[in-house]
Amino acid sequence: MRVAIVTFPGSNCDYDLYKCVQLVGGAPEFRWHRDVELGEVDVVMLPGGFSYGDYLRAGAIATMSPIMEAVKDFAGSGGPVVGICNGFQMLCESGLLPGALLRNRSLLFASRDVLLRVENTSSTFTQEYQAGQILRMPIAHAEGNYHADEETLDRLEGEGRVLFRYTDAEGEAADSANPNGSARSIAGILNESGNVMGMMPHPERAVEPILGSVDGLGLFQTLLSHFSPLGAV
Amino acid sequence: MSRFRLEIRVTPRPGLLDPEGKAIQNALHSLDYEHVHDVRVGKLLYLDVEAASNEEARKGADAMCRRLLANPVTEDFEIEVQEATEETVPA
Numbered sequence: 001m002r003v004a005i006v007t008f009p010g011s012n013c014d015y016d017l018y019k020c021v022q023l024v025g026g027a028p029e030f031r032w033h034r035d036v037e038l039g040e041v042d043v044v045m046l047p048g049g050f051s052y053g054d055y056l057r058a059g060a061i062a063t064m065s066p067i068m069e070a071v072k073d074f075a076g077s078g079g080p081v082v083g084i085c086n087g088f089q090m091l092c093e094s095g096l097l098p099g100a101l102l103r104n105r106s107l108l109f110a111s112r113d114v115l116l117r118v119e120n121t122s123s124t125f126t127q128e129y130q131a132g133q134i135l136r137m138p139i140a141h142a143e144g145n146y147h148a149d150e151e152t153l154d155r156l157e158g159e160g161r162v163l164f165r166y167t168d169a170e171g172e173a174a175d176s177a178n179p180n181g182s183a184r185s186i187a188g189i190l191n192e193s194g195n196v197m198g199m200m201p202h203p204e205r206a207v208e209p210i211l212g213s214v215d216g217l218g219l220f221q222t223l224l225s226h227f228s229p230l231g232a233v
Numbered sequence: 234m235s236r237f238r239l240e241i242r243v244t245p246r247p248g249l250l251d252p253e254g255k256a257i258q259n260a261l262h263s264l265d266y267e268h269v270h271d272v273r274v275g276k277l278l279y280l281d282v283e284a285a286s287n288e289e290a291r292k293g294a295d296a297m298c299r300r301l302l303a304n305p306v307t308e309d310f311e312i313e314v315q316e317a318t319e320e321t322v323p324a
Contacts, residue, residue, distance in 0.1 A: 056301070056302070057304055060304070061301075064301065092306075093304070098306075099306060100304050100306040100307045102249070102250070102307060103252050103253060104252070105250060105252050106252070107252050107253060107256050147306065147307060148306065149306075181252075
């Protein structure tokens with residue numbers, strides 16, 4: 001699995017992703033936002049951080065970067081694209097995923113562990129998880145409040161495109177367990193064709209016991225299961 | 234070609250929760266401005282542009298708003314076009 005990790009000015013989770021892809025046995029490669037080609041890769045990952053200082057709207061200016069044309073082409077041809085945190089914001093801003101991420105309802109930057117319930121275990125990204133499994137991983141964002149109109153939310157739910165929801169320890173999507181005010185407690189979603197996913201929590205920061213959780217590993221292991229580990233053609 | 238000054242107001246859609254506006258409203262209430270029922274916070278952008286006409290300047294700004302300056306999912310925008318004067322053109 002050859003993974004292109006795109007670094008933007010202000011990205012800060014690109015090395016976490018790099019290490020994480022290595023950890024599961026994949027072959028990560030960095031791409032710079034001014035690159036115009038992705039090269040021969042199996043997966044594209046857009047990392048967390050504060051691209052362009054979150055100016056205008058989080059993720060908005062990054063979508064104008066030259067590399068994003070290549071990312072759109074890659075997604076359009078069915079290539080798997082993962083956006084985490086700021087990467088999720090970019091995917092929404094670029095129109096590759098529906099909806100938008102608003103300011104947290106608390107107005108605070110939320111940096112702590114949350115619990116997620118796995119809502120879809122048949123996607124390209126989540127097959128290694130069990131239905132209803134509760135995962136622990138960190139969030140670190142100020143604009144993670146997922147918003148879309150009711151019709152879009154109904155479609156996402158009806159088509160199984162909600163991947164993860166914020167829940168309490170009992171697996172209930174209670175309002176008190178929703179860290180940012182996201183509509184219907186949505187933490188991660190899938191596009192219509194099922195090859196582009198975005199999520200606010202950080203699976204790449206939950207991949208080793210020393211980090212307090214290994215629950216993020218499943219996502220990377222699922223991706224790896226679709227490709228030969230080091231991408232030999 | 235003439236120079237125009239564009240004033241673009243980007244505001245959160247009506248009905249959309251605006252936590253920043255809410256926080257400011259609460260702060261105003263704590264100063265005893267109890268009669269404030271709603272606060273919405275948006276962005277104000279000034280652009281100096283060259284265009285053949287007022288209409289063309291507006292058309293360009295409309296496209297900019299749709300492509301970048303406003304998020305169509307969450308924000309509305311309004312555009313005002315003024316012919317630039319000595320005062321509005323920065324030295």
